[in-house]
Amino acid sequence: MVPIEHIVGLSALLFTIGVVGALVRRSLLAMLISIQLMLNAAGLAFVGFNRIWQGSEHGQAIDGQVFTVIVISVGAAQIAVGLAMVLALVRNRDSMNVEDMSVLKW
Amino acid sequence: MVDEAFREPLLRWIPLLPLAVALLHGISLGVLRRPWARGAVIAVSCGAPLLSLLAAGISFAHLVALPDEGNLLLDVVYTWIGAGLGDASFSADFAFQLDALSAVMTLLVTSVGLAVHVYAIDYMDHDERDDRGFQRFFCHLNLTMGAMLLLVLADNLLLMLAGWQLVGLGAYLLIGFWYRDATHAYAGSKAFIVHRVGDFGLLVAVLMLFWALSDVGAPTMAFRGMEAAFGELATRTFAAPDGSAEILLVDVIGLCLVLAACAKSAQLPLHIWLPDETASPTPASALIQTATSAAAGVYLLCRLSFLFAAAPLASTTLAWVGCCTALFAAVAAAGQRDLKGVLAYSTMSQLGLAFLAVGCGAYTAAIFHVVAHAFVKCALFFGAGTVIQSLQGERDMRRMGALRKRLPKTRFLVLTGGVLVLAGLPGSAGFFSYDEILLAAYRSSLPGREALDWMATATAVFTAFYILRCYFLVFEGDSHVEREVRAHMHEPSNLVLGPLYAMVLLAVFASLLGFPEFWGDRIGIEDSNSLANFLAPVLSNAPAGKLSERTEWAVIASGASGFMVGGLAAWWLYLRNPKLRARVSGSVATLLGLVRSGYGADEIYDRALVRPLLGVSDRVLHRGAEQGLIDGLAVNGLARAIWLLAQNSLRHFQSGMTQGYLVVTIGGVLCILLYLVR
Numbered sequence: 001m002v003p004i005e006h007i008v009g010l011s012a013l014l015f016t017i018g019v020v021g022a023l024v025r026r027s028l029l030a031m032l033i034s035i036q037l038m039l040n041a042a043g044l045a046f047v048g049f050n051r052i053w054q055g056s057e058h059g060q061a062i063d064g065q066v067f068t069v070i071v072i073s074v075g076a077a078q079i080a081v082g083l084a085m086v087l088a089l090v091r092n093r094d095s096m097n098v099e100d101m102s103v104l105k106w
Numbered sequence: 107m108v109d110e111a112f113r114e115p116l117l118r119w120i121p122l123l124p125l126a127v128a129l130l131h132g133i134s135l136g137v138l139r140r141p142w143a144r145g146a147v148i149a150v151s152c153g154a155p156l157l158s159l160l161a162a163g164i165s166f167a168h169l170v171a172l173p174d175e176g177n178l179l180l181d182v183v184y185t186w187i188g189a190g191l192g193d194a195s196f197s198a199d200f201a202f203q204l205d206a207l208s209a210v211m212t213l214l215v216t217s218v219g220l221a222v223h224v225y226a227i228d229y230m231d232h233d234e235r236d237d238r239g240f241q242r243f244f245c246h247l248n249l250t251m252g253a254m255l256l257l258v259l260a261d262n263l264l265l266m267l268a269g270w271q272l273v274g275l276g277a278y279l280l281i282g283f284w285y286r287d288a289t290h291a292y293a294g295s296k297a298f299i300v301h302r303v304g305d306f307g308l309l310v311a312v313l314m315l316f317w318a319l320s321d322v323g324a325p326t327m328a329f330r331g332m333e334a335a336f337g338e339l340a341t342r343t344f345a346a347p348d349g350s351a352e353i354l355l356v357d358v359i360g361l362c363l364v365l366a367a368c369a370k371s372a373q374l375p376l377h378i379w380l381p382d383e384t385a386s387p388t389p390a391s392a393l394i395q396t397a398t399s400a401a402a403g404v405y406l407l408c409r410l411s412f413l414f415a416a417a418p419l420a421s422t423t424l425a426w427v428g429c430c431t432a433l434f435a436a437v438a439a440a441g442q443r444d445l446k447g448v449l450a451y452s453t454m455s456q457l458g459l460a461f462l463a464v465g466c467g468a469y470t471a472a473i474f475h476v477v478a479h480a481f482v483k484c485a486l487f488f489g490a491g492t493v494i495q496s497l498q499g500e501r502d503m504r505r506m507g508a509l510r511k512r513l514p515k516t517r518f519l520v521l522t523g524g525v526l527v528l529a530g531l532p533g534s535a536g537f538f539s540y541d542e543i544l545l546a547a548y549r550s551s552l553p554g555r556e557a558l559d560w561m562a563t564a565t566a567v568f569t570a571f572y573i574l575r576c577y578f579l580v581f582e583g584d585s586h587v588e589r590e591v592r593a594h595m596h597e598p599s600n601l602v603l604g605p606l607y608a609m610v611l612l613a614v615f616a617s618l619l620g621f622p623e624f625w626g627d628r629i630g631i632e633d634s635n636s637l638a639n640f641l642a643p644v645l646s647n648a649p650a651g652k653l654s655e656r657t658e659w660a661v662i663a664s665g666a667s668g669f670m671v672g673g674l675a676a677w678w679l680y681l682r683n684p685k686l687r688a689r690v691s692g693s694v695a696t697l698l699g700l701v702r703s704g705y706g707a708d709e710i711y712d713r714a715l716v717r718p719l720l721g722v723s724d725r726v727l728h729r730g731a732e733q734g735l736i737d738g739l740a741v742n743g744l745a746r747a748i749w750l751l752a753q754n755s756l757r758h759f760q761s762g763m764t765q766g767y768l769v770v771t772i773g774g775v776l777c778i779l780l781y782l783v784r
Contacts, residue, residue, distance in 0.1 A: 019772060023765055031765075098764050105762025 304369025
């Protein structure tokens, strides 16, 4: 059985990659992907922690897995809205660079 | 609780009927906006006082039929306020009690109230200033009367306070009845504000009394309980602020009550609302100045007579305030040109005498005086209203005269039931009640008693003078009425004369009620002065020291001579020798002007209170606090500070770089996490 530390480590690594990606990449599409990565890192952590309960008196508990499904649904909803917005922006401005979207600054 | 035999379920209907009718009128006028037909208004509005009067009469009969030890009827509707447990519990009931004092006042209020309602049918019929005025007026009349009955019948001080405030509201509504006229609206507001000053006094007194009673372990507001627990309280003192003297607690409470009573009964220095009260329709004046507002003050003092009997300072203040008001108002009444102005100042003066009686500890005399005065003054107001109406609204007595030819019945009734009784014709109620008061003043041991005696005697002279002057100017002498008006003058209908007859009969009846024992013993009448004997058990009258026969004769002589001197002077100056009057009044014109304006009391109040208050309100509170501090500094200043801050520095955070925002967000989340994990 894969030890819990490995799972949490992978989750943390994925999350960090997501954060750094969202901060660094200038492409809107890449930022959306990075955000998905963060969500999935959280989902992975949920599933991993759920495995700890197996063998204890909460052996049948599937709370973590349920939450993972919810996280995936949230991610799907978010990507649907996000992609639509990106598409609209691209059509209007002919650019996917996030630095071009600064109309609302002071 | 109370014994079954002393329950009287009729009592609650006496005040609640008029109040309920007022509420019905209010709903029809204010909520549904659909006025009733004239006949329905009359039937309901006059029906309620009639039923109240009947209920009061039946309850009174039951009260009289009680055995001696139970001199009280009680009707507990429900527990109004209940708090605490065990020994410290306090409860005030929504309950009514009928003892001798409240029985007399209830009969007075219901009978006068009914007469006023009937009189108002005809009087307000001619009123075309307001299309819904007819029903509105009856609504206010019912409300005022119900409020007064609530005050009179209340079983505890808190319920009485509620009635007390409602009476003030009723006065405000009735005085400002023609509110579209600015002067009337002003007079109404003035009355209300002065009444509020009195309400403040009563509220403070109630709170202090309750605090003191809880201190001696009897937290109660019911009159019976208060009187029982009062003995322990009567001698409590506390140190004056500078520690030089001990002040009686009851004196302080008493002085607060004096303030309250002064405002309601229009005594110096809170009398200023009454001269302006003449702005109201005459039936309203008749109700306010006889049975409601004016009588409420004296009733309060007599209801708490046990307190005043133990409070020498408060009693002295009362006597002096009353005596000064009596004399000053009597002099002012002699200078009035307005017919209703004379009556208003006369009300003040007569109530001043009642206050003097209370101050001297003669509570029964005070109540007798108030009762007699109510009937007399009501008859006078009805007469005055008839005169004013037949002259098409003219109130200046200089444009009246010789009305006896046109209004013979009115003149006869006003003379017998009003003028002569008020003037103190020997044998009338006015004479007897004045006698009682002067006797009480002789018996008392107040500071400056001599001066009080002289002032009371002078009041008798001026009373006879002003009321006979008023009568001569209106009904006798040469006519100064315009020819056109004179052609239309006629005797009023029976609907107007009926209440007048009733009041005159009651005024004559009052003289029988208060027939003094001094005369009764001589003529051989059993149980003379029956009103006083009836009232005596519930009032803490000062012990009536036996006066020498010489003093009694002296008092009677001074009353009679007051009537003679004042009456003769009025006759001489106004009928016999008007030229002399013109010469006299010409030589003291300035003085007369001062007297006519009520010694410039309005001007003094204006200078001393109103204008400084308005100045402070305008300059300090409005321009300083409101516009400067709140609007300027707090609201606009804060907005401007934020604007400046944002303009110069904070706006640069709004860079428009999405990932910059993201960095800040993540940094913030990290900080929170660090704080939580730490």
